[in-house]
Every structure is written in C-alpha cells, then in structure tokens.
Amino acid sequence: MSSLVRIVNAGIPGSRTRADIVLRDGVVAGVHPAGEDIVGKAMPDATTIDADGLWVIPGLWDCHTHFTQWAKTLGRLDLISARSASEAMSMLRAHLDERCASGTLDPNVFVVGMRFRHSLWADDEQPTLAAIDAVTGEQPVALSSADMHCGWVNSAAARRLGVHVDEHTGLVGELEWFDAYTQFDKAPGAAEETDRLLREAERDAVSKGVVGIRDYEMAENIDTWIDRFAAGINTLRVDAGVYPERLQNVIDAGWHTGKALPGSNGLGRVGAMKLISDGSLNTRSAYCSSPYSGIEPPTYGTLSYTPQQIEDYMRLATEHGFDIACHAIGDEANTIVLDAAAATHAHGSIEHAQMLKPIDIPRFAQLGLTASIQPQHAMDDRDVITRFWANPAGIPYPFRSLYDAGAQLRMGSDAPVAPLDPWLAISAAVFGTESSDREPFQPEQCLPVEVALGASTAVGRDRLEAGDPADIVLLDADPYAAAAPEVMRAMPAHVAMTFVAGKRVY
Structure with a gap:
C-alpha cells in the first residue's frame, strides 16, 4: 500500500x-x-x-561528520570551554573525583576527554606531561584536541597505547594519534556505551532538523553502518566514507559511491573516498606556502601523503566509481589536491578548503568540485588565524569568494570538532560572528541566508x-x-x- x-x-x-x-x-x-x-x-x-x-524547508544535512566520535562527546569529558592547561586539568580532576565517588572509575579502562583547544592558550599555559601525570597518577587518561589532530595523554595511557609521547608536552602527533584513538573502542563496556550514545546522537540530530550525514569516521564504515541499520540505528540517511588504505579492499568487494547498503531501506549508501592531505591550523600542520607566524624554527606544516600518492589514490577512486572527499586546509595543500583532481578527472569535494590562493578559487567550479566547508570553524579559529596565519599567502575561509566564482557549496560541522548542528554553520556563514557584541570576521565573505540554507541540504536549495x-x-x-x-x-x-x-x- x-x-x-x-x-x-x-x-x-x-x-x-x-x-x-x-x-x-x-x-x-x-x-x-x-x-x-x-x-x-x-x-x-x-x-x-x-x-x-509553520514554515517548510528541505531536510538538513551535515556533510562532514565523524559520527561515532560526535556521539561519544555526549558521554565524555568535554574540555572545549577550558581557557588554559591549568583550567583543563581542574576540569579533569573534578571529572575523576566524580567518577571515583560514583564507582564508575576503573583503573583498567581509559578515561577519555575531548576538544581541548591549546592553540588559544597562552605560551605558559600549554599542555605538559608533568601536569597531566600529577592529576591522574596511574589512571590511564587520554584527551583529544578539538580538531582531533593530536592527543594529550598521561604516562599510564602512553604505555598502554604504545605511542610516542613528547616527554615535555605530553602530546601525541596527529598520525600516531589517529591510530591510537581507535583503541578506546576496544575497552570493556565500550560497545554497549557506543550503541546507547549513537541512538542519543540520532535523536539529537533529528530534533535539529537533520535528515542525513556524511560519515568520515576512521573505521570500516560500510560494514559498521550495515550492522547499525540491522540493529535499528536507522533514523538518518548516511553516506559512509572510505579511507584510502581500505579503498582497494572495498573496490574488490564490489562497492562504489552511491551503492545502497543492504538492510538500510534506502537510507544508507556508500560515500566518497576520504583522503586527508595535510594537518590542521590548530596543530600548525596544515600545509601552507608561507611559514606560520610566531613559530621557531619556521614551519610550513606537513603533507600526509606525497603529491604522487594523492594523485594515485584519486585515480584509483575515480576509475572505480568513487567520488573523492579530500581534506585540504593549507593553501599549498589545496593547490596540490586541485592539481591531482585535474590530472585524474576526479569528482567529489574538497573538504575544508580553509585557505586558498586567489588563483585556485575559480578552479573549484572549473573542475566541477564541491567546496565542503565548515563555517563554525571560522568562528572557532578567528583568533588562531591572527596568531598563526598573520601573513597568509591565501585567503582564509573564502566562502563568498567561492560562491561568487561559481563553486557548489556544501556545509557541515566536522563533528565533534564543532557540534553537529547545521544552524550553527548557517549562522556563522550568514553573520560571520557568534555574538552581536562582536564584529563579523571577514564580513566580505558572509553568504546570503538562502545560499547558506541551500548548502545545508542534499538538494542544494532552500525550497x-x-x-x-x-x-x-x-x-x-x-x-x-x-x-x-x-x-x-x-x-x-x-x-x-x-x-x-x-x-x-x-
């Protein structure tokens, strides 16, 4: 019927x-x-x-999430409001005391915290290994930075994770941290907690008008979402991304972008190949053509893959029916990934595109690539930009410039880096500020409301x-x-x- x-x-x-x-x-x-x-x-x-x-709009999408990690922020220590290392440690100490009093602190299970923003902390209030060890003792504790590109861990956690930790800062670098972070899901009781928080995250999303997500969790997302749909975690539409190292196996299994996930009743699909070309602004690892300001010795950031590797992965994806979703934040990284897309005729999106050389802005439309942007990051990073990108060779967060050049825009959160809430992204894109008491950041880059709303939907329009x-x-x-x-x-x-x-x- x-x-x-x-x-x-x-x-x-x-x-x-x-x-x-x-x-x-x-x-x-x-x-x-x-x-x-x-x-x-x-x-x-x-x-x-x-x-x-009432007023009607198309359903909203968050076009860049790490959905499992976002769900877990609903049940983990959130350090986003900490304004210094000492304040973060005070919050951690209170959290440990509360867990101890409630009997939920297990010395064999990691305590995980999220979203500390040390790039905004004063030079004498940066993370140290001594500080986190003093608060935690032998309880393994691991804290993830707001952009998820580094971790701050104590000695007990470092031993259990088998990671190299800087003996002064207590920080773990981004590539090693990406691998280490997956180990927390193997702890006793982690699967049950994850299931509960995923269901809560779905309820939270639909209450905000969200109907779909693109999930770029660093995991076997296709199998994971097939299992989730089967278990009744089936409220949202999901495009499940694939990382380069898993791409050949996925191709061999017959998958391609857009293929329906069995058991999802049409709500789940295979997404794009997600490739991370460089680091992030907050960890000073986004790959730029000019050096970061105030950093000695001078650094330009880092590439996660060589330009040839990026091109090879794009070619493999394109030849086997996969869109690309290529993370590029620094202006030089964006040039490299745009060059690779041009060479391979790749289709899909550049994720973040946070700083672009003026000459590269028209290339998005010319190459038919979507600019997948996260406007709330501009609000979070506006003070970091003046600190570390004081003399950029490109334009940071060039939303209006991309739109005026004919690029298709899609918006998301990069949750948990920012909350999974399209209205935050729409507001940031339209007003350029979080508060009427503060002037807009780059008002010339603000978008009309109908453009921002349309970029937050699957259909690309507001009606x-x-x-x-x-x-x-x-x-x-x-x-x-x-x-x-x-x-x-x-x-x-x-x-x-x-x-x-x-x-x-x-």
Whole structure:
C-alpha cells in the first residue's frame, strides 16, 4: 500500500507564499499553492498535517561528520570551554573525583576527554606531561584536541597505547594519534556505551532538523553502518566514507559511491573516498606556502601523503566509481589536491578548503568540485588565524569568494570538532560572528541566508520541488527573519517536525 502524507498551508521562508505538499512513497510528489492540491484531497487515506503557522524547508544535512566520535562527546569529558592547561586539568580532576565517588572509575579502562583547544592558550599555559601525570597518577587518561589532530595523554595511557609521547608536552602527533584513538573502542563496556550514545546522537540530530550525514569516521564504515541499520540505528540517511588504505579492499568487494547498503531501506549508501592531505591550523600542520607566524624554527606544516600518492589514490577512486572527499586546509595543500583532481578527472569535494590562493578559487567550479566547508570553524579559529596565519599567502575561509566564482557549496560541522548542528554553520556563514557584541570576521565573505540554507541540504536549495526525497523540516519560526546570530543559532528550538523518506521521525 502506498503511503501518502499531505502537509497543508505551510509557509515558504522569506515570503508570504504558503503551499500544500504531497509526500508519496518517500518522495515529494507535489508542491502546490495552498488550497490547490486536488490530487491529495481526493485520497481519503492520506495523513493530513495542518502546517498553519509553520514554515517548510528541505531536510538538513551535515556533510562532514565523524559520527561515532560526535556521539561519544555526549558521554565524555568535554574540555572545549577550558581557557588554559591549568583550567583543563581542574576540569579533569573534578571529572575523576566524580567518577571515583560514583564507582564508575576503573583503573583498567581509559578515561577519555575531548576538544581541548591549546592553540588559544597562552605560551605558559600549554599542555605538559608533568601536569597531566600529577592529576591522574596511574589512571590511564587520554584527551583529544578539538580538531582531533593530536592527543594529550598521561604516562599510564602512553604505555598502554604504545605511542610516542613528547616527554615535555605530553602530546601525541596527529598520525600516531589517529591510530591510537581507535583503541578506546576496544575497552570493556565500550560497545554497549557506543550503541546507547549513537541512538542519543540520532535523536539529537533529528530534533535539529537533520535528515542525513556524511560519515568520515576512521573505521570500516560500510560494514559498521550495515550492522547499525540491522540493529535499528536507522533514523538518518548516511553516506559512509572510505579511507584510502581500505579503498582497494572495498573496490574488490564490489562497492562504489552511491551503492545502497543492504538492510538500510534506502537510507544508507556508500560515500566518497576520504583522503586527508595535510594537518590542521590548530596543530600548525596544515600545509601552507608561507611559514606560520610566531613559530621557531619556521614551519610550513606537513603533507600526509606525497603529491604522487594523492594523485594515485584519486585515480584509483575515480576509475572505480568513487567520488573523492579530500581534506585540504593549507593553501599549498589545496593547490596540490586541485592539481591531482585535474590530472585524474576526479569528482567529489574538497573538504575544508580553509585557505586558498586567489588563483585556485575559480578552479573549484572549473573542475566541477564541491567546496565542503565548515563555517563554525571560522568562528572557532578567528583568533588562531591572527596568531598563526598573520601573513597568509591565501585567503582564509573564502566562502563568498567561492560562491561568487561559481563553486557548489556544501556545509557541515566536522563533528565533534564543532557540534553537529547545521544552524550553527548557517549562522556563522550568514553573520560571520557568534555574538552581536562582536564584529563579523571577514564580513566580505558572509553568504546570503538562502545560499547558506541551500548548502545545508542534499538538494542544494532552500525550497522543495516535486521529485525531491521526502526529507523535510517544519519550523515554527521563519529562519529568514533571524536578524541576529543568537536568533539563528537558537533555531533548533523551533524545529516542530522532521520527516525522513516521508516518515515522521521527530
């Protein structure tokens, strides 16, 4: 039996227009001026929702997440508000005391913390091994930086992880940290905790109007999501990314971008090949054409792969039906990955594109590549930019420049680096600031609201059309009427209903 939902008298954001929308079998079957839905009216078995006083938009996507790690922030120590190493250690000490008092502290299980931002801390308030050892003793503790590109671990954790830890700072470098981080999932009780937090993260996402994610977790994402759908973690659409080192095995197994995941009822698909070409701004490892300011000896950042390796992986992906999703933050890294995409005719996205040489900005549209941006990072990094990119050879966070040059934009969070919340990204892109009390960062790079909203959807626009997936959101406030960042950032509270494939999930 076909499923039919009629949503009548829904407002169109930014206008006085109201519409009737017909959802049939997971697709938007029609969008009509209010009162003119003749077909829907003639079907008595339709579920009808009166949307008077509500506004309708396409469902929102977060186009760059590490979903498992984001889910775990809902149950781990969050250090994002720490303004110094000593403040972070005070928060850690309180967390350990609370765990000890509740009987949940196990000396054989890692205590994991998330999102410390040492790039914003004073020079005399940086991480040290001595400080974390003094607070933790023999309890293994591992803290992940906000951008997930380094870890701050105590000696007990370093021994158990088998990692090299700087004897002064207690920091573990990004490539070694990427591998070490996966070990926390093997701890006793970790699987049960992860399952609970994933379900909580899905509920949180749909409550904000999110209908889909691109998941670039550093894991066997295809198998992982097949298992999750089978276990009933099946509310969101998911594009499951693949990392280069696993690409050949995935190709041999017959997968390609867009192929449906079995058991997902059409909600799960194989995503793009995710390749990390360079580091990050906060760890001063994004690969740039000019040296970082205030750093001795001078450093330009690092590449994670050679240019030839990047080109080889792109060619392998493209020849076997895979899109690319290539992380590039520094301006020189962006030049290298754009060159590789041109040489291989790769299709897909450049992830982050945080600093671009002016000559490279038009190349996105010329090559047909999407710029997958995370506007909240600009809010988080604006002070770091002035500290470490004081004399950039490129333009940092060139959102409007990319749009004006014809590039297709897609927006996301890079959760857990920023919260999985498209409204934060939309607000940051539109207003260029988190607070009305602070001037916009690079106001010339701000985007029109309809562009930012459209870039947060799968369809790339702010309004529904017939033939779209029946992924929609009803709001009790018009987002186009948000005149301040605080108002736009509060939009999750105005999500009235969320539909995925025509099914009401919130």
